[in-house]
Amino acid sequence: MNITVRYFANMRDRMGRAEDTVSIDGDAVTVEELWSKVSPQEGLPSNVLIAVNMEYTDGSRVLKNGDEVAFFPPVTGG
Amino acid sequence: MKVIVQEGLFDPYQETRDYEEKCLPVGKHGAVVTFVGTMRDFNNGHNVSSMFLEHYPGMTERHIEEVCEEAAQKWDVIDALVLHRHGEISISEPIVLVAVWSAHRAHAFDACRYIINYLKERAPFWKCESTKQGKRWVEHNTEDPGVNAKGLKQSA
Numbered sequence: 001m002n003i004t005v006r007y008f009a010n011m012r013d014r015m016g017r018a019e020d021t022v023s024i025d026g027d028a029v030t031v032e033e034l035w036s037k038v039s040p041q042e043g044l045p046s047n048v049l050i051a052v053n054m055e056y057t058d059g060s061r062v063l064k065n066g067d068e069v070a071f072f073p074p075v076t077g078g
Numbered sequence: 079m080k081v082i083v084q085e086g087l088f089d090p091y092q093e094t095r096d097y098e099e100k101c102l103p104v105g106k107h108g109a110v111v112t113f114v115g116t117m118r119d120f121n122n123g124h125n126v127s128s129m130f131l132e133h134y135p136g137m138t139e140r141h142i143e144e145v146c147e148e149a150a151q152k153w154d155v156i157d158a159l160v161l162h163r164h165g166e167i168s169i170s171e172p173i174v175l176v177a178v179w180s181a182h183r184a185h186a187f188d189a190c191r192y193i194i195n196y197l198k199e200r201a202p203f204w205k206c207e208s209t210k211q212g213k214r215w216v217e218h219n220t221e222d223p224g225v226n227a228k229g230l231k232q233s234a
């Protein structure tokens with residue numbers, strides 16, 4: 001399946017890119033497993049927020065083909 | 079209710095007046111409470127010269143709309159308007175407007191406070207400040223010291 005991965009704010013700086021398109025074999029891939037594919041050297045930062053298809057979720061969320069996953073730091077708007 | 083996330087500068091008071099004239103039924107509201115967040119020239123002990131506000135198009139609007147809908151379920155809100163900037167913001171410029179119309183002031187005050195506090199907690203925006211020491215991402219917002227006393231904060 002194909003997953004679009006987006007990085008915002010200091011997560012984009014950390015990754016050195018704004019977006020990845022990832023192809024993964026299997027049908028029960030979690031966000032944490034996706035992270036280990038896009039960042040094999042470094043575990044998921046403890047304070048990172050995760051969204052799938054623009055809804056907040058956590059690392060155990062199982063992904064499906066076409067999902068958009070975003071990783072970003074705590075929000076600071078307003 | 080209306081939520082707009084835009085790059086351009088806006089006049090929050092003119093926007094409030096214009097929205098009221100166009101969208102509010104005449105004679106039904108007895109209170110309009112507005113919150114305007116503006117750009118300071120200091121933060122966390124440093125002088126700040128400007129700020130870039132990043133957002134997640136689509137998700138940001140969706141979460142502000144959800145917060146407005148929650149406020150309308152909790153209090154008697156006739157209407158609400160939220161305008162939020164993104165992009166480059168200069169000192170003293172408005173960043174965000176929350177305007178709430180209600181029949182009575184208590185509902186308008188509480189709903190307005192709820193919307194701005196939950197917007198700050200959930201809507202995906204990130205501030206990058208420019209200081210003499212360079213650019214830095216703001217790591218967390220300041221707390222509203224009154225939220226617990228007013229019962230406006232839910233436990234997670």
